[in-house]
Amino acid sequence: MLLHIIYLIAITAEAVTGALSAGRQRMDLFGVVTIACVTALGGGSVRDVILGHYPLGWVKHPEFLYYTIGAALFTIFVARWLHYLRTIFLILDGLGLVAFTLIGCAIARELNCPTIVVLIAGMLTGVSGGVLRDVLCNQVPLVFQKELYASVSLCTGVAYLCLLYFQVNDNTATLLCLSGGLLLRLLAIKYSWRIPTFTYDDNMH
């Protein structure tokens, strides 16, 4: 199935971003592999724990772990050339964000969750791997500060549910949302679209 293949590409891309983040903190090999796994598989794990959806994906399909560990080790060897691949990885990362979101929404729908919980399950899957990565690397999660990211996840989820509501076929809806969400993410990066920031300063008054 298409979504499954995209999922495998997505966890690989997310594992690479996790490994690079660990390298910026000068972690050892074990830390790099751990952060890579948490980044790639953490989003789905958070979703499954919150929804009580056991066993977790990587417990049932341990091959996901092999892919992410392999991607982390591979990253260490090729890191010095990765800046040539920057564009490819931004695309893969965007694809991962959108694919994770659709998978999260689909699983919450199977569990008969209310609509807003379906959207949140999609966003948790898409975004919380990166949040865990940033917390473990002791940084304010990037997702709350940079250009459209979680918003892309939310829009993708809303579009998916709307299409299903109007009885569009599930595969068609998935493909439409994948391409639309990816396009939105790439446009957001290219034109630095951001949503407004809220700045609160206790001493401002």
Added chain:
Amino acid sequence: MLLHIIYLIAITAEAVTGALSAGRQRMDLFGVVTIACVTALGGGSVRDVILGHYPLGWVKHPEFLYYTIGAALFTIFVARWLHYLRTIFLILDGLGLVAFTLIGCAIARELNCPTIVVLIAGMLTGVSGGVLRDVLCNQVPLVFQKELYASVSLCTGVAYLCLLYFQVNDNTATLLCLSGGLLLRLLAIKYSWRIPTFTYDDNMH
């Protein structure tokens, strides 16, 4: 039921404290809403995940999410005037702490947990939303450093269990503990009551 109304006030007040904390980190709208939801609903979620009590409150009652999201957006618009309301919010926050604690204890009692686990469930519900807020905003959790907060939660839980042990009616016990706990919290703020700090310095010796 009284506790339910107080719960709604409490999650609203906690959502406001979360939104303000996100504003101090200059997060975008999405970050503000996320931190608000985590602060308001994270305590109960942590408790439910730890006790295996599924589905989580906000999965079953998605209207809780609408209240917290609404409170976060409202905060953004009124933040500049909030310093006039500081006293009211300290009271609401204290009420929330005590109400969350009593709800956490009640749920753990229904699950037939041992006494110390009931107390911990109360404290987790009262306190861990704020801990998650501070970790996501990359700060040492305030709860471990400022005036009586978790201790108020503990005292409230102990008092509640004692009253129930002496066969006081559940509603009476709840009301007594709510007012007693809130009074303790407000006195602690007014007189800066703290519990002793433990300072350990490796180089001290």
Added chain:
Amino acid sequence: MLLHIIYLIAITAEAVTGALSAGRQRMDLFGVVTIACVTALGGGSVRDVILGHYPLGWVKHPEFLYYTIGAALFTIFVARWLHYLRTIFLILDGLGLVAFTLIGCAIARELNCPTIVVLIAGMLTGVSGGVLRDVLCNQVPLVFQKELYASVSLCTGVAYLCLLYFQVNDNTATLLCLSGGLLLRLLAIKYSWRIPTFTYDDNMH
């Protein structure tokens, strides 16, 4: 049973390391007790939540909480003399790491998890209490940066599974892995063995 006694020693030792870490951040008594409990019991709790293995250990055996709370309070009173005991605590901490790992592997095996998940369950149990401690104290988790630690946990788990695969008796395998893992950890401290670090700098190119 031997492993049970070692487990009690291990949670006590881990509680002491948590209390000292909280003292370095000048936390109050409540913070010290909380960080001690999270350090000692957090690893097993993370494993149980991820595997859906309810109720958690300390919910079923609340006496574990009494040991860790007692150890944390005890630490506050004896902290000034603890540097004399540094060697003993390094040994106890190493014993705890290895014992936690073996317990985690044993529980995942009972749940019929795949091999790699059994190893991860062992490492999660051995290591994640310390990771939670460091995140709550707002530090980059030490486990990703210092001498062999998680690697000791991994080697212990691998050795344990190999011995069981070759039909070695469970108690014998446990004893062999306990002593071997502890020896490896102590040698790693003595000779500052480290695994290679991955340093990635965006501006390097």
